[in-house]
Amino acid sequence: MQDDKRINKILSNKFDSQKSNFDQTHLWEKLESTLDKEASYVQSEKRNRLFGILFSILVCIGIFSLFQSNLKDTEFAQNKDSKKIKSNISESYLSESSVTVFEKNVNQTKEAIPNNEGAVSVLEKSVKLVDRIHNISSKIQDSKIEISKSQESDNDNIQNQIGNLVANSFMPTRQSKSPKSDLFESNDFRQIEKIDQVSLLGSLDIPEIKFHSNYNVFLTPSYSRGRQGKERTGQIILRTEALFSEIKYIARPGTDPNVERGLERLGSRTGYAHSISYMTVLKNNLAFSLGLESLVLRERFENTVSFGSTSGRMTIDTAFYRIVNGEREYSAGEVEVECDSIHHVAHTNKHHYFNIIASTGYKFALNKSNFLCLAEYGFNISHSYSGRLIDSQIRISNVENMKELQVQRINGILGLRLMIDHPFSDKVSLGAHIALRKTLGSGFNLLDEKIGFLSGGLSLNYRL
């Protein structure tokens, strides 16, 4: 051993100063050109990476702004519709013949709402008011005075008053009788004439409840198989996801504090999803994927609201029915529920989505691992919804007779997925991902619009 150390020392010294002559300049020229190429390659890689990120961000912004503009259009259309209803009412009541039409409507409403003297008296009042308006308008016509801006605002007020009165005429009032014996009667009473007339109720001081969902946590085992080629790498990904989350209602500012406290109760959401997708990463590290997903969500909301000594109303988004020609017609949407001093409501919803999800992104090559940043966007090819109000004492539904409701709605999807993949051998690698997704679009106003998902999980990848 000592000899080895001595030999090592002697040989190291002897060879340390040894130099070999060769054409240094020629090799340096080669080296310099390679270094230049490397530098330009690194720059183009950086450019590509930047381009990939910018492209993903732009796509996200584009989709989001499209969604926003779509939302504005929808809101505008809704506002326009409600204004249209009001203006139609006012225009028709300002004309001579409209009074009789309205009287006819009142009579029809009287027939549609039996045993409701309060509502009838309200309707009679509204007829008187319309007569007054008619007189005012004829005076205006006689004097041939041009309508000024201030008059327009007056007209608006009058229209609002008419709207309120008409809305009152359609609105349910609290029954003093025991509700259970008159369940079917009260159900009939709770018929909603038209959903768009609910918008007329907006002018009244009703506490409106906004639905809020916090993020869901997914447990995501997934499996993928892939093939590596010279130009691109392909991967088939099978994924199963399970989720559980809490949901809660948040009252709008200005809501009665008792109502607000009562409504800030949690409900639960459970669900699962299966998906299959194909992902390809090109030589320039741009990644594309396309897949199909089936997602089932179940929601349950149960709540007790105390209004103190007064009664109140709240709007919920659920399934309801109305009786048309003696038959029940089921619908989904907002239903205004009148609440007792202590109101208990529970309802369940089931959503089944089939989604097409596409994504584009960029693969960052780390030391050994790969990091993928993907922008996800897609749409919902089918959304079947079924919901029922389980218990609302005197309201809406008879649980035994309530059918489940199926509706189709189309939503947009926008998300961001980050994936990391670490190889253990040439064929096997372990991956992890985290994804944030928002469901956008024309879903139910209060329940499923803008549902946010935060998911994460591990995957085992096998390369063919």
Add this chain to the structure above:
Amino acid sequence: MSFQKVIKEAKQGKRSAQKEIYIQYSKYLMCVVKRYVNDDDYLSQDIMHDGFIKIFKNIKSFEGSESGLKAWMSRIIINEALQHHRRKNKIIFISHTHEQRTEDISLDPEIFNFLEAEEILDCINELSETLKVTFYMYFIDGYKHKEIAELLNITKQVSRTRLNRAKVQLKQIFLEKEIGSHAR
């Protein structure tokens, strides 16, 4: 330019600093490469080229003195030479886990003191490829058995056995060339 400044500028990717490092160390590193590739000029230049690219790419991670830089660069170049060997299958590094274990052989250090570097190289070059590489790595480039085992994908025991076999054969070569008697 001081060493620290050269290193700092090379880390920033300045071409002048890279060239200075290349000029200063390339002749020594070429000598190292040639030991492993039997004086093959074309292959040596290829290895030097690839090795220097790696050196300039990874110089950011280097922290140390001038002698440290020389050793660090040598290791990169030797590693590159071994990889070239593997790719071109000039040396097949077979892991002989059942290679026969031999007793530790000792060589007289004075023989190496007495001989010139070229004479020593001539003797070592008569060894087989696998033994020669192990001998160079252990005695000239200062690798431990564990490191040799990792780089050549063999076990430590195989590395020891190969070194002993190299020593036995070298003793034989010295005897044939009557080198040992001169030394004494």
